[in-house]
């Protein structure tokens with residue numbers, strides 16, 4: 701049995717603190733969807749702009765640059781472990797920049813996943829490029845793939861079309877970078893915005909789905925999942941970040957905060973239908989199934 705670092709009282713939010721490579725193989729459970737924001741390996745002493753200040757790019761030891769062979773080996777290994785924990789009709793989303801995304805795509809192909817889309821997330825408020833020698837970096841990529849070449853996956857086509865003003869949703873998503881209201885429990889250095897995760901979750905899962913994030917960080921995936929009535933297991937190696945996750949989940953125990961955040965994310969993803977979905981939430985008194993491998 702694995703001891704959770706934190707579990708919400710309704711058992712819809714589960715967080716384990718430790719190394720994904722050691723913990724994932726121990727889980728006897730299959731998930732409907734996986735979102736992963738793995739290390740991009742870009743903390744190489746470069747400079748960037750944060751809140752108007754010039755800063756050295758140093759997100760932590762976990763993000764330090766290593767050789768391309770090591771990056772490829774890392775991606776192959778965790779994507780192989782995730783494939784075993786995905787339901788046959790399940791899908792996986794992986795975010796990245798040019799530093800790691802080509803390696804991720806190669807590993808997916810090698811492991812026989814079927815790549816469905818490569819989403820280009822255009823940040824509507826990117827930081828300036830201070831060197832003035834390159835174009836401003838204003839995009840990230842999110843690869844969407846399914847486990848099996850043959851078994852069909854779930855896609856909420858109608859909702860995505862509705863969000864996009866009645867036209868088919870394209871693979872270019874214009875969404876803001878993280879906003880101040882999302883940083884109330886102190887910020888993880890690479891925290892993803894709830895709006896991005898909400899669109900991903902609404903597009904690819906149904907109410908009550910189980911979602912895994914093997915590199916949870918501050919658990920943006922888990923917060924978005926619970927705000928949208930889905931269930932979550934996160935794995936995070938650094939206790940400092942696991943503590944941020946716990947604080948974020950405890951924050952939405954307050955009904956006013958919960959409703960405020962739900963309103964904010966539905967405004968960002970612009971989904972009236974999501975509002976309807978949001979009103980049916982498994983976090984309130986529903987009979988939530990527990991993860992069998994976690995001790996009480």
Ligand SMILES: C[S@@+](CC[C@H](N)C(=O)[O-])C[C@H]1O[C@@H](n2cnc3c(N)ncnc32)[C@H](O)[C@@H]1O
Pocket residue numbers: 718719720721737738739740762888890891892893914915916917918919920921935936937938941
């Ligand atoms: C890019 S961040 C994820 C940020 C997250 N999406 C969020 O919104 O907060 C990647 C995270 O993976 C964690 N990590 C790196 N290697 C890990 C491993 N082997 N096992 C578990 N966590 C790991 C890092 O500590 C870091 O918090």
